[in-house]
Amino acid sequence: MESLNDIDKVKKITADKEENFSDWYTQVLINSDFVDYSAVSGMMVFRPSSYFIWDSIKKYTDAFFKEVGIEDVYFPLFIPERLLNKEKEHIKGFSPEVAWVTEGGNTKLEEKLAVRPTSETIMYDSYSKWIKSWRDLPLRLNQWNNVVRWEFKHPTPFLRNREFLWNEGHTAFADEKEALNERDVVLGIYDNVLRNYLALPGIRGKKTDKEKFAGAVASYSIELLMPDGWAIQGPDFHNDGQNFAKSFDIKYVDKSGESKYVYQNTFAISSRVIGIMIATHSDNKGLIIPPKLAYIQIVIIPIYNNSNKDKIIDYSNNVKDRLKEFRVLVDSDGSYSPGWKFNEYELKGIPLRIEIGNKEVEKNTITVKRRDNGEKIELEINSLGKINSIIDEMQVDLYEKAKKFLDSHVTKVYDFDEFKKKIQNHIGFLQAPWCGSMECEDKIADETKAKATNMPFDAQQDLKENDVCIYCGKPAKHIVNFARSY
C-alpha cells in the first residue's frame, strides 16, 4: 500500500534554466501539470491551465479580427491528394511532412487524403466557386483549428509538435494594394496580442526569399527570442500575390465585365507562442505566467491552527468574495502545510499569492506576494482595489524585462570573423548588412549555422549607402537579423 504522502509529493524542477535550458524547459512544463506527453510521439496534451491560455489568445485575437472585418469559418480536416498537388511550390514544401489517411474502416480509400498541414488548397477550391464578381470581394476568412505536420526531428512541447492549434487567415482582394495593406493590420494585431497579453516583445520584418512560405510571393514574420539566445519564429503573414489564384482559377468579373485573378494573403498565429511565453518568463521554481492569461490569477492560502481555523478561513473566503473580477482559488485543505502549498503554486505559476494568518486577521490586512519578483505587499482589507494595479504592474514588468533581454541581444555586426565568433555563444540576433543574394545567405548558414530570421522593418533605415554585405563585400541592399534558430 502506497502512502498518500509519497503519492502527492511535489514534483521539483531539478534542471537549471541557465545551465541546462532544454531539460529545464520540459521539466517546467510537465511537472507543473501545464501540459503532458501523450501516447502519440510528438503530440501533446493541453491541460486546463495551458488550454485556457490558448483559448484566451484565440478570444483576444479573434475580437481584433472581427473588428477589421475578418470572418470565421470551418473547412474540412482532410484534403484530397490531387488538390494538395495543385500549387507546385506549396506541395514541395509540405509533402515531406503530410500525415496521410489511406483507409476508412476496413476499406482502402481510392484517393489518399492529407490531414491538413494548412488549408490553402481546400479553401481555395471553394473560393473559386464562391467568388464571381467584384461584389464578392474582399473575401476575408479565417479558421481556428488543428493541423498536423509529421516532422521527424526531435519533438518539443509547443515548439515542435506534430499537431498544433492555430488560426489560418486566407483572404482574397480585387486590388493588389488593398491586399498589401492588410499586412500591417494583421501583424499589428499579432504584435498587440503578444505584447499586451503574452508579455512578449518581437521583431517585425520581411523574410528572405529562401525562408519564405511555400507558395508565397513574400513572407513577413514576428521573430522572438528564446532565453538560450536562439531565435524562434512567431506569427507570420504571407502575401501570395496571384500564385494560388492562378493554380485554383480564382477569378472575379470587375465592374466593366472583365475577368481577373484575385490577390491573396495568408496569416497565422499558433500555440507555439505559449511555449515561448513560458520559456521567457519562468524560472527555476517553476512557471511564471502573465496575469492576464493565468487560469488562476490569485491563490489565497489561509495559515491556521486548530484554535483559529474557522476565523481565518472565513476571512479568506470573504477576501475571495471581494475579488470577484479575478480568477481566485482559496486553498484551505488541511492535509498540506502552507510551505507545501507555497511551492506547489509557485511551480504552477499563479501570479499572486495572498497569505492570511493571525497577524492579517488582527490587523485587517492581507499579505500579497508576487510570483515573478517575490515582492511582498501588505494591503488593508479596504484597499483590495490595489490588487488591480499590482496585477497590471506585474504584467508590464514581465514585458519590460523581456524587452530589455531582447534589446541586449540584438548586436550590429559588420565583420564576418566577429560574426562567426559571436554566433558560437548564442548571443541572439546579429544584425548585419546583406547583398540580397541567396548564395551568400547559404554560405553564411553553412559556415555558422545561423539563418536569416527576417529583415526588420525598423532596421532598414540604418542601412547606409556604403554598407557592404557581411559575407561577400558587395554593396548591401538589406539589413538582416541572423541567428541560430529553432
Added chain:
Amino acid sequence: MESLNDIDKVKKITADKEENFSDWYTQVLINSDFVDYSAVSGMMVFRPSSYFIWDSIKKYTDAFFKEVGIEDVYFPLFIPERLLNKEKEHIKGFSPEVAWVTEGGNTKLEEKLAVRPTSETIMYDSYSKWIKSWRDLPLRLNQWNNVVRWEFKHPTPFLRNREFLWNEGHTAFADEKEALNERDVVLGIYDNVLRNYLALPGIRGKKTDKEKFAGAVASYSIELLMPDGWAIQGPDFHNDGQNFAKSFDIKYVDKSGESKYVYQNTFAISSRVIGIMIATHSDNKGLIIPPKLAYIQIVIIPIYNNSNKDKIIDYSNNVKDRLKEFRVLVDSDGSYSPGWKFNEYELKGIPLRIEIGNKEVEKNTITVKRRDNGEKIELEINSLGKINSIIDEMQVDLYEKAKKFLDSHVTKVYDFDEFKKKIQNHIGFLQAPWCGSMECEDKIADETKAKATNMPFDAQQDLKENDVCIYCGKPAKHIVNFARSY
C-alpha cells in the same frame, strides 16, 4: 463575357418543405450560403453564418460547464491502434468507421493511427497517470474539437457528416452516486441551450441497452423531431460505470489507503443540432434562424431614388447607430432593387428586416418585418427599444411553434396493428409500453423499421400496473418512444 446580372441572380428554393423535405433541406442550406459541400465527400464547409452559430453554442454551453466545474483541455487528434483496442465493446462499435493514418511523409508508420472518432481511449490513458489519490477527484474534463467517422451511408449536411464539431466531456469520480448526479446537471445544460438558444424542444430519457453507447453501462439522450416526422438523436450522456476504468487501470487511493477504480461519464453535443434547428424553423423562402443565434440579426434596407438618396441613407445609418446592442447590417448598395434584397435576406434568414423609405423618414418611424411570421410593425424612432421585445418574442414564438409540433407528434399506442399503421405515415414518436426484452425490440424494428429512441423520464410515471408490452403482451416495464429515426 458573362453579364453581372446573370452572375448575381438569387438562388431560389425550388423544392417544397412538405412535399420533398430532403431536397428542400439541402437547397435551403446551400443556396443561402450557410454551408457548402467540399472536395471531400461527406465533409462540409461551415461558412460565416453557420460557424457563428456553432461558436455561439460552444460559448453558451461552455459557460454553463465552467459554472459547474467542468474544465477545458485539448488531447491529440490521433489515437494509436493498440489504445483504441483496449475496451472491447468500444472498438467493436467504432472500428467500422475509423479513418486510419498509415503514412507520414513518404514513410509507412509502424503503427496505424486512428483519427479520433471520440477520445475516451487517448484521454483515459492519461487519466490513469494523472489520477493517484482521492485528492485528484473528481476530474471533470471536456474538449471542443473535431472528430471523424468514416460512414458509408449517404451523407447529409450536419445530420450525417464524416467530420463534425462537438464537445466531449469525460469525467471521473470516486463515488458512484456523485457520478450519477452529473447526469441531470449535464442534460439540463444541453436542454437549456437547445430550448433557449436553438428554440428546440426535446425529450429527455434513457436509451435501451440495444441503443446504448459502445462501452457504456447506461446511455441517456435528448431526442428531437424533424419536420418530416422522423426522430433524431440530439445531445447524449453516458454513464460508463467502471468499464473504462478497468480497461485503462484508472485507480485512486482513498483516504484509508485502499486502491479503487473510478466511476466515469461521457457526454456530447454536436454540430448536428444546427441542422435540426434549420430544418425545424425554416420555410420555403429560405432559412429562419432564432434571433439569439443569427450572425446578422437585423438588416436595414433603405428604399430611395436619386432625389432622396442621401437623406434616407443617413437616416438608416442613424438607426443602425442606435441599435448597437444588435448585429446590424445596412444594405444601401444601389445596384440591387429593394425587392431583390428582400428575397436575398429572407433566403439567408435574417430575423428582422427594417425598411426605411420616404414615408418612414417623414413620419420619424421605421417599418420592421419579422422573418418568421411576416408580421409588419411600425415603430417610432424614439421607441427603438421595442426591438428588444420583438426579438425576444420571435425567439419564444419559434420555440412554442416547435413545441406544439412536437407535442402533436407524440402518440400513445397500445396496439401493435395500430402501431404498424401509424409508423407508415411518419407521425413522430409512438409512445408504447415495453417488456424490456431486446428480442421484442429487435422484432419491432424488423417489422416496422421503428427503433426505440429513448424511454422518456417524464413518461415513466404513466406506466400502469397492468400495462403490457406492445409486442409480446407480457407485463410492461418501461414506456418507450419508438420512431423512424435518422
